[in-house]
Amino acid sequence: MLSPISSQAIAPATLLRGQGAWDEALPRLPQLCQRPLLLGRSMATKILRDQLSSDLEAVGLTVTAANLRFDCCEVDLHRLAGEAQTCDAILAAGGGKVLDAGKLLAHRLKLPCITVPLSAATCAGWTALANLYTPDGAFQRDVALDRCPELLVFDHAFIRQAPQRTLVSGIADALAKWYEASVSSADSSDGLVQQAVQMARVLRDQLLIDSPLAIEDSASAAWERTTEACGLTAGVMGGLGGARCRTVAAHAVHNGLTQLPACHHVLHGEKVGFGILVQLRLEEHLGDNRLAAQAHRQLKPVLKSLGLPVCLDDLGLANVTASELQTVCEFACQDGSDLHHLPFKVTPDALQDALVGLSERSPVRS
Numbered sequence: 478m479l480s481p482i483s484s485q486a487i488a489p490a491t492l493l494r495g496q497g498a499w500d501e502a503l504p505r506l507p508q509l510c511q512r513p514l515l516l517g518r519s520m521a522t523k524i525l526r527d528q529l530s531s532d533l534e535a536v537g538l539t540v541t542a543a544n545l546r547f548d549c550c551e552v553d554l555h556r557l558a559g560e561a562q563t564c565d566a567i568l569a570a571g572g573g574k575v576l577d578a579g580k581l582l583a584h585r586l587k588l589p590c591i592t593v594p595l596s597a598a599t600c601a602g603w604t605a606l607a608n609l610y611t612p613d614g615a616f617q618r619d620v621a622l623d624r625c626p627e628l629l630v631f632d633h634a635f636i637r638q639a640p641q642r643t644l645v646s647g648i649a650d651a652l653a654k655w656y657e658a659s660v661s662s663a664d665s666s667d668g669l670v671q672q673a674v675q676m677a678r679v680l681r682d683q684l685l686i687d688s689p690l691a692i693e694d695s696a697s698a699a700w701e702r703t704t705e706a707c708g709l710t711a712g713v714m715g716g717l718g719g720a721r722c723r724t725v726a727a728h729a730v731h732n733g734l735t736q737l738p739a740c741h742h743v744l745h746g747e748k749v750g751f752g753i754l755v756q757l758r759l760e761e762h763l764g765d766n767r768l769a770a771q772a773h774r775q776l777k778p779v780l781k782s783l784g785l786p787v788c789l790d791d792l793g794l795a796n797v798t799a800s801e802l803q804t805v806c807e808f809a810c811q812d813g814s815d816l817h818h819l820p821f822k823v824t825p826d827a828l829q830d831a832l833v834g835l836s837e838r839s840p841v842r843s
Contacts, residue, residue, distance in 0.1 A: 486605040486622070487716035489592070489629040494705065498632040499529070499593070503536050509589050509627060510566030511538060516557070516579045517571050518545040522595050525638065526570055529593070533568075545571075548610035549578040557582050566591060572643070573599035573745055577607035580622055590626040596639035597647040597704040598746055602629050603712025614741045616732040616808075625716065629709075636704050637695050642744065645783050647707030648688050649750025654714050655681035656753045656772070657725040660760070661818040665721060673718035680710055685779060692783065726759060726809075726823070727752035729816035730832075733809030734792065737801055743792050750785045751792060751835075756819070758831045764821050788836040802829050 493502050506513075513533065517526040530540045543560050545553050561567065561582065569579020570593040580601075583590035592602035601607075605622040636644075654677040662670050684706055691703035714722055730752030734740045740748070754777060760769035777787055786792045794801075806825035809816050816823055 486624055486719065488713070489603060489625045490627045492629045492631070492709070494631040494633075494709065496633045498630050499532070499635065502591075502628065502630045503532055505628070506533065506538060506591070507536055509591065510564075510568075512541065512564050513538060513566040513568040513591070514541045514543055514557070514561045514564040514582075516543050516545065516567060516569045516575060516582070518575045519571060522571060522638075525595065525635065529568075529570055545575050545578050547612045548574045548614050549581065549607060550610050550612050552612050553578060554582055554585070558586060561586060561588070564588065568593065571595050573601035573608075574610070576601040580605075580626060581607040581609075581620060583626075584620075584622045589628075591628045591630065592626045593630045593632070593635070594708050595635050596643035597636050597708040598639070598643040598744060599647060599650055600708055600710075600712035600715070602626070602631065603709060604715050606715065610735070613738065614735060616735040621720070631705070631708055633701065633704070636708070641692060642784075644704060644707065645692065645785060646744040646746030646750075647711075648684055648703065648746070648783060649753070649780065649785050650746035651707045651711040652681055652684055652776075653724070653727040653749050653753050654711055656756060657727055657815075657818075658714060658718065658722050660756075660820070661723040661725050662718060662721060667721060670718045670721050673714045673722045676710070676717070677714050677722075680706055680714070688779075688783065723818050724815045725818045726756035726816045729809040729814050730755045730805075730828075732814070733805035733807075733828075736804050736808050737794070737797070739793055739797070739801075743786065747786055748792070750780050751787065754780070754787060754835055755828070755831050758834060759819065759823055759828070762831070763823060763827060764819070789832065790836060799829075802832060805829075806832070 515530055533540050541564055547553050566589040567579045567583040568591040569576045576592050580590050594602040605625045607620045609617045658674045658677045662674050687699040687703045690697055690699035727749050731748040734748045757769045757773040760766040781787050806828040810825045
């Protein structure tokens with residue numbers, strides 16, 4: 478018997494998208510709240526967030542502005558819970574870490590959540606999931622939430638202001654949906670999971686076609702399709718498939734890499750894109766999967782052409798030691814890791830061989 482899936486965990490209650498979506502949202506917001514906490518982080522988006530605050534006040538709302546100091550971590554969440562005591566909603570405007578923190582804070586305080594992505598680097602504005610990190614930026618665990626945001630505002634004008642690197646990172650993160658779900662969930666008998674997996678395949682194909690033009694021309698229809706694929710459609714897969722349409726080694730490798738401070742400058746999707754190549758190498762060498770070898774040969778030049786990391790050097794780990802790589806691999810292979818959704822056993826040593834093998838250079842120093 479299939480376990481029930483809450484309709485609240487599939488998608489945001491309301492989605493507004495396109496150029497001018499924020500203006501469309503403003504008259505609706507007083508129906509959701511009167512005293513929102515406006516959560517942000519980056520100094521690069523402060524001017525934009527100040528404008529959002531002014532817009533909110535113009536429609537009669539009382540705004541409390543707050544900033545994330547670290548990644549989405551318990552230290553920040555405890556502090557923000559105190560700052561939100563007089564608030565009746567959380568409005569998170571920023572990248573994935575800000576959106577995750579806003580969702581998790583709203584979840585804990587039982588308040589409505591509004592997400593306003595300021596880049597297309599992740600689908601965090603959509604999902605009923607948040608990733609927790611240490612204050613130093615090392616991944617700890619993910620947290621399933623009761624529901625997706627009450628309102629997601631995906632304004633193309635905001636996304637266009639983000640650095641191009643964030644969109645490239647989002648492309649890698651969205652591509653991983655297919656490479657991971659096709660391994661973990663392709664044999665599922667659940668109709669929704671089957672459909673989510675096939676959507677991930679279509680998403681991959683569309684991204685491979687549209688991404689080059691999207692990067693070249695932000696005024697193109699390809700840019701609109703690509704940004705919405707990364708920020709919205711990628712979230713649909715997790716909503717429909719839920720925990721049964723799982724991440725696998727690509728995200729596990731990301732989680733392991735965050736344990737190294739030298740890798741903290743690398744964006745989430747950049748680590749995940751590298752993780753796809755690692756997963757395909759594992760499938761080829763440990764799973765004896767010839768199709769994985771072919772997929773690796775096809776995908777690597779695509780990632781490289783987009784400026785995404787394809788080896789340890791690209792991740793800033795040219796001088797990584799064997800001990801540091803062991804830390805990465807032991808974390809990625811710990812009990813309960815998504816990496817174990819691969820249909821074969823992977824040890825830390827085998828994972829380290831795959832990481833080093835991708836670099837096509839001599840072994841790392843001890």
